[in-house]
Amino acid sequence: MRKTTALIMLVLATTTLITSCSSDDNSPPMTDTCSNGKQDGDETGIDCGGSCDPCKTNNVLSGDVTEDVTLDASIEYDLTEAYVVKDGASLTIPAGTVIKASGGTNAYIAVAQGGKIFVNGTSDNPVVMTSASSNPAAKDWGGLVICGKAPTNVGATATSEVADLTYGGTEAGDSSGSIQYLRVEYTGATFNGSKEFNGVSLFGVGSGTTFKYVQSYNGGDDGIEFFGGTVNGEFLVSLNSGDDSIDFADGWAGTGSNWYIAGGAKAGIEGSNNGDNGDAAPVTQATLKNITVVGPVDEGALYYKEGGGDFTIDNFFISGVDLGVKVKDGDSEAATRLEADKLVMTNVQFVDVEANFVYTDYTGANTDFIQEGSATGAGNGAAAPNWASGWTVGLSNSGSQKGEVLSGDITGEVTLDASKEYELTSAYTVKDGGKLTIPAGTVIKATGGTSSYIAVAQGGQIFVNGTSDNPVVMTSGKAIPAPKDWGGLVVCGKAPTNVGETATSEVADLTYGGAITDDNSGSIKYLRVEYTGATFNNTKEFNGVSLFGVGSGTTFEYVQSYNGGDDGIEFFGGTVNGKYLVSIGSGDDSIDFADGWSGNGDYWYIAGGAKAGIEGSNNGDNGDATPVTTTTLSNITVVGPVSEGALYFKEGGGNFTITNFYTSGVNLGVKVKDSDTEAGVRLEADALSINPMQFDNPADGFVQTDYAGANQDFITVGNNTGAGNGAAKPDWANGWTIGIE
Structure with missing residues (x-):
């Protein structure tokens, strides 16, 4: 009787063991596997004994999926050959699943017509399909x-x-499932020169399919390719593809948004209709928006080929390319569509372009398909977009929390958006013929040290449209800002200077000067620049605002420099006038003019500068160079102490007439260097006249001037209000300035 009971118990135990290890419909096949790597049922006849683990799951993926299968994110899978989801079956891959392939051209995952795949990754836990190689x-x-x-x-x-x-x-509405937060790596195994895998290939996939947050990384052929179909592609990343980064063809009729592309070997985007018949129907119809392509790319940011199609692209940011749009010679169908305005590209911005850059190699009559403007591309210009953070590889998300990136060259018309905060990561230069408009309230934060500045080249224009209640602010992007955090604003014009017919700016390396006295570089009103003055060396550093040969057609008023590392505002020749200027806390001179400047200044408020309140000179190499610096200044306040005088008349000085000059707390009114013979000659000839000049609350040891020559009459002492309220904040500075009591 006891023997019978024991036998029944043994049978029950064995049944329980088998049941617990059986495969169910929602998992990939399982086998009973021993710790020595052998499986129950092996023909070797090895007895596993007590070391057998009967419930270990087989992690190999291969063969056909003919019923619904769900993988297990806790298992790392080996893809050894084709793994195909057949008609009527589905494959579900949960967040965090890793699949490693080891079979070359034989190792791939495919979904047949009628099959479905559900890739359920998340931003913190994507699904990864990658190489098994070490x-x-x-x-x-x-x-x-x-x-x-x-x-x-x-x-x-x-x-x-x-x-x-x-x-x-x-x-058209066919559904092949849903793919979200997927990364495919090291794909593109090759059969021959005309047959190779892409990272993800979408053949006739319908719009009922979700395809978003997908990255191809280091693929051997195209990163992602749409072969016809109607599926949309959103939030796509393609890095370092061996051919085109994202490709669509064969009548694709989907939309694409938020694509970030970098490092591809050939085209950033290749868009075509049909390789055998450029007029095949249905014609490729693509609507794209919010696209970034970072080059260099051999075949253009966009290669419009094999008939092209009807493409509408908006907000296209392109950096570091040598060709914007490529069109193959002899592609008559593509040319016909271009002439019929079937390619429309709006708000296209080219930055950091190659030396031989061209917008397009298309030689037909219609080249209006590119309309330049301000673009943010996939979100942050050339920098990694915020939405790519966490689930992608190969990207630096350094600008992801800081704002939309400004960098490169502006060759068309660009208007910023005051509702956005911008990050200035490198040089942002308005080239000849370009225009940059910055609306009231725009904030630009710089993060690139000496590499980070805004410049306007000769022939370019800048329009800073701040208001007293809503100024434009260019400042440091650091959490704890300090002087010299970034460069500053540099404007170069075509007005005369005395440093040669033309010259090269000390910073930004741009040409300036000429013979156009009324040259117009735009309009700057209600602008505040902060923490400027990044330093290359002791003789080369940025000012807050540098005006090189800027002409009188330019408006420059209501501008403040705050806590700059070098001069606050400096005029290098030119004829531009400066009105309602504020310079607070400069590391060198507060406002400086030289090199034959012949503009006028009105209402300047200066405080807290390290050296001279105003430094006025003619030419550092030749004090008699012509045209001689000539200016009329009125309504000026300098609040000291200042180590080099309220006015430093140096390097030949010039012809200065100053009225209503109020100073407070200075220890020196006018400084003149002993050996500056050209300045001395001009002082003796009454080339400097200050009337009236008030010295309020003079510092200990105060003197009106350290000039030791015969003529001491260039200063007439008298009461005045300077910039408006003496040492106090002038009324016109209310609202838009900082750092004034």
Whole structure:
């Protein structure tokens, strides 16, 4: 009786063991595996004994999926050969799942027509399909292939280039599942020169399919390619593709938004209709917006080829390319569409372009398909977009929390958006013919040291449209800002100077000077620059605002420099006038003019500068250079102490007439260097006249001037209000300035 009971218990235990290890419909196949690597049922006859782990899951993916399968994110899977989801079946891949492929061209995941895939990654926990190699490289394995029933222009149905699956049809809304937060790496295994895998290939996939937050990284061929179909692609990243980064063709009729592309070998985007018949129907219809392409790229930011199609692209940011839009010679169907305005690109911005850059190599009559403007591309210009943080690889998200990036060259008309905060990461230069408009309230934060500045070249224009209640602010991007954090604003014009017919600016390396006295570099009103003055060396550093040969057609008023590392505002020749200027806390002179400046200044408020309140000179190499600096200043306040005088008349000085000059707390009124013979000659000839000049609350040891020559009459002492309220904040400075009591 006891023997019978024991036998029954043994049978029950064995049954329980088998039941617990059986495969269920929602998991990949499982086998009973021993710790020595052998499985129950092996023909070797090895007895596992007590070391057998009967419930370890087989982690190999291969063969056909004919029923619904769900993977397990706690298991790392080996993709050894084709793993194909057949008609009527589904494959679900949860967040955090890692699949490593080891089979070259034989290793790929494919979804046949009627099958479905659900990639359920998250921003913190993406699904990753990658190489199993210890030294992974492009072309290690195939990639992901999805085939749907949506229309294409390659026939009623066709066979996919890889995986040999049927695709295409008439079901525009067909669903092949949902793919979100997926990263594919080291794809692109090659059969031959004309047959190779992409990172993700979408053959006739329908609009019922979700395809977003997908990255291809270091693929051997195209990163992501749409072969016809109607599926939309959103939040896509393609880095370092061996061919084109994102490609669409064969009558694709989807939309794309928020694409970030960098490092591809050929085209940033290749858009075509049909390689065999450029007029095949349905014609590729693509609507793209919020696109970034970072070059260099050999075949253009956009390669419009094989008939092209009807493309509308808006907010296209392109950096470091040598060709904007490529069109293949002899592509008559593409040319016909271009002439019919079938390609429309608006708000296209080119920055950091190559030396031989051209907008397009298309030589037809219509070249108006590119309309330049301000662009943020995928979100942050050339920098990594915020939405790519966490789930992608190969990106630096350094600007992701700081704002939209400004960098590179402006060759068209760009208008910033005051509702956005901008990050100035490097030089941002308005080139000849370009225009930069900055509306009231815009904030620009600089993060690049000496590399970070805004410049306007000869022929370019800047329009800073601040208001007293809503100024434009250019400042440091550091959490604890300090002088010299970044460069500053540099404007170069075509007005006369005395340093040669033309010259090169001390910073930004731009040409300036000429013979156009009324040259117009735009209009700057209600601007505040803060923490400028980044230093290259002791003789080369930025000012808050540097005006090189700027002409009188330029408006320059209501401008403040605050806590700059060098001079606050400096005029290098030119004829521009400066009105309602404020310089607070400069590391050198507060306002400086030289090199034959012949503009006038009115209402200047200066306080807290390290050296001279105003430094006025003619030419540092030749004090008699012509044209001689000539100016009339009125309504000036300098609040000391100042180590080099309220006015430093130096390097030949010039012809200065100053009225209503109020000083407070200074220890020296007018400084003149002993050995400056040209300045002495001008002083003796009454070239400097200050009337009236008030010295309020003079510092200990105060003197009106250290000039020891015969003429001491250039200063007439008298009461005045200077910039408006003596040492106090002038009324016109209310609202838009900082640092004034």
